[in-house]
């Protein structure tokens with residue numbers, strides 16, 4: 001059987017949370033629908049965070065209620081606390097992600113509490129999720145570098161990832177939040193983290209500020225990681241990490257893995273069409289080099 005990787009599309013959440021223009025819910029739902037039709041099987045749909053902190057995600061309940069779910073596609077959401085969890089459950093969410101950081105300063109800026117306190121907030125979430133059979137993913141931000149503290153020691157990342165795993169996260173996504181990481185740093189970080197979390201439970205989440213994200217994904221793949229987060233058209237960033245650009249573009253990863261004869265389940269042509277369409281909505285060209293290179297998209301896939 002051919003080798004496979006799983007791509008987690010985070011554009012509707014990580015992408016849109018950092019766009020100055022807030023898309024109407026109907027357009028978000030259209031984006032999610034088109035991504036599902038392109039073959040993405042995990043689409044992070046929104047975040048049940050405070051609208052005062054991230055106004056772009058304020059319509060989280062409308063987005064979940066409006067989903068036209070494709071069988072076999074998961075639509076996880078971020079939740080920072082029990083309030084977010086309860087609202088997510090009321091809206092009909094079936095998978096969630098909690099988000100921690102390997103840097104104290106980033107934790108404070110992003111979720112207004114220390115790393116230890118964030119685990120205190122997550123504890124009831126893990127318990128309630130277990131009782132309801134809701135899978136929980138855990139993010140570790142600043143897995144390489146923190147915008148406030150500089151380089152983060154791989155052991156600090158391993159410690160937070162290990163805590164999330166022990167607490168019951170089925171998968172831990174390691175975030176190069178500001179996209180400064182290089183392959184050598186990724187390798188050093190994964191060497192440490194793979195001592196606390198099994199490789200098959202790890203995902204790579206690379207932002208592309210310095211253009212290293214595809215190389216970092218390749219390095220993580222060679223290390224044994226098989227799940228990667230990406231954002232169509234390279235949308236995104238993080239509102240609490242200024243200057244950081246979007247996630248690696250999903251279509252660039254599909255192109256990478258197609259070239260390695262590794263299955264993603266994603267139709268590149270359809271995905272490029274989604275990338276062109278959503279970029280037009282924002283009035284700019286896609287950050288994806290692949291979409292730029294493919295150029296004009298035939299109307300039948302647009």
Ligand code: HMG
Nearest residue numbers: 048049050053080083084110111112139141142175177238
């Ligand atoms: P806080 O102000 O400390 O919260 O924020 P609080 O508990 O003191 O409550 C303050 C007010 O917020 C109250 O309202 C609450 O009801 C409300 P008031 O009484 O003043 O009217 N509130 C909420 N409302 C809706 N949903 C909720 C919620 N919780 C409280 N869940 C909090 C703490 C965590 C809520 C806030 O800091 C927050 O929402 N932060 C989210 C930041 C965020 O979304 N960042 C981006 C996602 S992380 C990321 O992008 C990184 C990642 O991509 C990986 C990587 O790249 O590294 C995942």
Ligand code: MG
Nearest residue numbers: 014175237238
């Ligand atoms: Mg991110």
